[in-house]
Amino acid sequence: MTTLIKSPVGRASARPGGRRPLTHLQRDALAGYLFVAPQVLGIAAFVLVPLALVIYFSFHEWNVLANTFTFVGVANFERFLADPQVAPVMRTTGIFSVALVFFNISLALLLAVMLNRSLAGITFFRTLFFSPVVVSLVAWTIVWGFLFQDNGGVNGALELVGVDGPNWLREGPTAMVAVVIVQVFKNVGLNMVLFLAALQGVPQELQEAARMDGAGPRTIFTRIVMPLISPTILLTFIITIVGSLQVFAQIAVLTQGGPGISTTVLVYYLFQQAFLFGEFGYGSVLSLVLFLIVLVLTVVQWQLRKKWVFYEN
């Protein structure tokens, strides 16, 4: 039997001068819009509007002191292509990112595997390795700056074992090593916790079954554990790569991009151009380049996930 239900909207519309009440669907939609509104407003204010302004500024030359703002077409983009500093800066950025991702992910995974067991006092070690994550980045970097001085703690420790340490922050190759070390130890705890959570989600019965089938620890790790935690590996890769491309405070505090320009990564170069030299137009072009690099790397990794992330196929 079909029952015809009279629409409440029809009744309401008949009220003289009354406001039409919202339908159930409209109320749901309104609630939804209100829930996402803060996020949408935040993204608009802090991402979309600045991005639009950066694109706008990149076509202009803005002399802050002279208070002039001139349209220069694609001159800033042409300058980027002809800038002799861009190639070494990109190379430095690449070296830093690759080194950071490799050592951070490897060390985090190693620590997570070592700490993924039920032993007395294991919580202490987990807390110990995670603690740098919650320390102020600048304070952390300043302390490491003292340790890496020529007569600092690192060389003092090396001297105890008969090694004459280098002048870490004053020689190109070692300055980069020092910056990578500072950043790896700062954030390895975060990736370690993510891996630890993923490892604890790997079903024990699968590992036991593999063991009964004659698989050794290495095979179990590479064939059972790694595929199961591959979504977390993907996540940490994306987070770490994006983070490595945004490194700034460590460079500013430890080396100011030196010696020479051996530790001048793209973000620091951008900062120099825009804020030290007042070249806001050219700085905007560099921002766009950085944005595109992060976007492309993220999209590529996201697309590649189907090939190497276990759950995606």
Next chain:
Amino acid sequence: MRSAKMLTAVGLLAGTSLLLAGCASSTPAAEPKNVELRMTVWTANEDQLALFDDIADQYIAEHPEVKSITFEPLPFEDYTTTLTTQVAGGKAPDLAWILENAALDFVDSGALAPIQDTLEKTDGYEFDDLSDAATALWQKDGELIAYPFSTSPFVMFANDDLLRAAGQPTAAELQAAGKWNWEGISEVGAAVNAATGKAGFVVRDFDYTSWDNLASVWMGWGAEPWGDDGASCEFDSPEMVDAFTFLHEAAFDKKSMPGPGTTADFFAGESAFTVTQISRASVLPDSGFAWDLLPLPEGPEGEYSMVGQAGIGVMATGKNAPVAADFLAFFSNPENSKKLAQWFPPARTSQLSTETLAAANPVLSADQIENVVIPGIETGVVRPGHTDSAKVGQTVRAALDAIWTPDADIEESLIGVCDAVEPLLGK
């Protein structure tokens, strides 16, 4: 229909606004009211800020249109960057301290409002008392753009206790023996380092990054970073090569100067000598050691002196620029200049006397003022500066890093500095 109404409304509003604006511009400018002035400074010294507040309070008492005057300390290391960022963000202060190495950028760009007319017309200002040498850097086309509130000579402080502990002559004994020169300082500094492990001499604030502080050394060799027109690089000149050879040997061979990555604070008793500005003398009474103050040591070219300057400018974009200029005239009048002289050696010729400076600087003896401070101000050459100062400074810093390794080829490295910076100098 609705759009048409909206457009009509906007059009009417715009038209009315323009009409009102036109009317407003044809009437005399209204007297400013409730003016709030802000001056950026790089000092956080409580005594100095208290004196500034005291001067500001006196001005406010005489000018009811001024509601408040705030002094905003910014970190010295990033001062110019922070100031420029404030300007870019539309939050420029009304007045700002300007470092001498950024003076040309601010004076030439039009960022500062001219102040000469206001200063000259202020009763009792005695504009002609400002020395030509002190104001030279702060003029454009013969007109004063910023007021040089501090002309501070670079001098050499010595820790006589440390020298005695190392079995070395004190600074006065060195001078009396005719060894007050860079070679003598380096020789004694090396002996101090060998005997005590502490540093010999330190060029304060250099720290292997702020290279322009080394001008206090290379001037002794008659070197300069660029020619008088600012367009030609002189880093590869024989004089500069000799000066950097001396510094390199001091850092890596003789160990009379701390090497890269090693710090030593003279005022904490960690070095025998330091080159710095006279204004640092104020911290010496708390240092706990016997100290002396002498002029910069002689170089191969003989005696020389260098001054560091700081100016106060009125930001042209500020809506209260005329009031700000008037306050600057009050802040720097003869009476207040004398008060400020205890920290900031004045630009006024009449106040460059032993009597005035001794009264303002109880830490210094009359001899030190007469023989070191006054001659330093009168004959000192201003630390080098150039337009596009940040970019030139960074480019030179990056190129000079090649020198600060033990096996560096000084001459080749300095040619590399010129190769890097020359394209910027010609602009």
